[in-house]
Amino acid sequence: MPIPSPPGFGEAPVPPPGAYNKDVGQFILPYEAVRTADAPDDMLMQFLQSTYEACADNAKWDRRALERQAPVSEVIKRRRLL
Numbered sequence: 001m002p003i004p005s006p007p008g009f010g011e012a013p014v015p016p017p018g019a020y021n022k023d024v025g026q027f028i029l030p031y032e033a034v035r036t037a038d039a040p041d042d043m044l045m046q047f048l049q050s051t052y053e054a055c056a057d058n059a060k061w062d063r064r065a066l067e068r069q070a071p072v073s074e075v076i077k078r079r080r081l082l
Helices: 031-035 040-058 072-081
Strands: none
Touching (some): 031 040, 040 072
């Protein structure tokens, strides 16, 4: 049985293409997609950020109140540079 999700959640543009699994109602990132990516860390972060945004936007979360710092992807990039 699919997990309840906000309207439009499954249609959100989340990479890689076809990541949304209608049977379970979730985005799934296949290991093979990450393993074979040119930049696996970037692919993972893009997937995580875009799934968060899909849920937050479609569920109409108050993102301004929730996001008090840079997006997770920016925080990780900064840590790599330190």
